[in-house]
Amino acid sequence: xxxxxxxxxxxxxxxxxxxxxxxxxxxxxxxxxxxxxxxxxxxxxxxxxxxxxxxxxxxxxxxxxxxxxxxxxxxxxxxxxxxxxxxxxxxxxxxxxxxxxxxxxxxxxxxxxx
Amino acid sequence: xxxxxxxxxxxxxxxxxxxxxxxxxxxxxxxxxxxxxxxxxxxxxxxxxxxxxxxxxxxxxxxxxxxxxxxxxxxxxxxxxxxxxxxxxxxxxxxxxxxxxxxxxxxxxxxxxxx
Numbered sequence: 537x538x539x540x541x542x543x544x545x546x547x548x549x550x551x552x553x554x555x556x557x558x559x560x561x562x563x564x565x566x567x568x569x570x571x572x573x574x575x576x577x578x579x580x581x582x583x584x585x586x587x588x589x590x591x592x593x594x595x596x597x598x599x600x601x602x603x604x605x606x607x608x609x610x611x612x613x614x615x616x617x618x619x620x621x622x623x624x625x626x627x628x629x630x631x632x633x634x635x636x637x638x639x640x641x642x643x644x645x646x647x648x649x650x
Numbered sequence: 651x652x653x654x655x656x657x658x659x660x661x662x663x664x665x666x667x668x669x670x671x672x673x674x675x676x677x678x679x680x681x682x683x684x685x686x687x688x689x690x691x692x693x694x695x696x697x698x699x700x701x702x703x704x705x706x707x708x709x710x711x712x713x714x715x716x717x718x719x720x721x722x723x724x725x726x727x728x729x730x731x732x733x734x735x736x737x738x739x740x741x742x743x744x745x746x747x748x749x750x751x752x753x754x755x756x757x758x759x760x761x762x763x764x765x
Contacts, residue, residue: 577735577757578755578757579694581742581752584752626693637682637741638684638696638699639694639696639753640696641693641694641695642693
C-alpha cells in the first residue's frame with residue numbers, strides 16, 4: 537500500500553545506455569514530479585505533470601524524457617546516459633488545491649553510470 | 651545569492667538540547683514555506699508548513715520573517731530520532747499562473763543528536 541512507488545531502487549549501467557525509471561502513486565493526486573538529488577545532496581526539480589500535462593520543464597538535457605500515460609504514473613526515460621547523470625532520482629506527487637505544494641516522495645532510484 | 655540558503659552543519663548536540671536552524675530565501679514573491687526532513691538514504695518528508703504568524707507542532711516551532719526573508723526551525727528537547735537533515739523549502743516562480751508545487755529546496759542542515 538505504498539503511496540508513491542518507484543522502480544528500480546538501484547540502477548547501475550554503462551555510459552551510452554538508455555534506461556527508464558517508473559513511478560506510480562495511489563494517492564489520487566493530480567500532480568507528479570521528478571526531482572534529482574546530486575552528490576552534493578542538492579534536490580532540484582526536473583519536471584512536473586498535472587493530469588498528464590507537462591507544466592514544469594526545468595533546464596534538463598533533452599536526453600531526459602518524461603512520460604505520463606495517466607495521472608497516476610510518471611515515468612522517466614533517459615537516453616545516452618552520461619557519468620554526470622549519476623544521482624538519486626525522486627518521484628513525487630501532490631494533491632490539488634491548497635495542499636498542492638506538500639509533496640509526497642517515492643523512496644528514490646539511485647542511478648550509477650559507469 | 652542562492653535561492654534558498656542554509657547552514658549545512660553538521661550540528662552535533664546531546665539529547666535534550668534545544669537546536670535552531672536558520673534559512674534565508676531570495677525570492678521576495680514566495681508565498682509558501684516548509685521544513686522537510688530527510689533521513690540518510692531516504693526520501694524527504696514534510697515536517698511542517700511555516701505560517702506568517704509562526705507555528706508549533708509539539709517540540710518543533712517554525713518562524714517566518716518576510717521582511718528579512720528568513721525562516722527558522724527550533725527543536726526543543728532533542729531526541730536521538732531527530733537525527734536527520736532538515737531541508738528549508740520555498741515555493742519558486744509560478745508556472746502558468748500557479749506555482750503547482752515548484753518548490754526550491756535548500757541543501758539542508760544535518761543534525762546529529764548524541765546520547
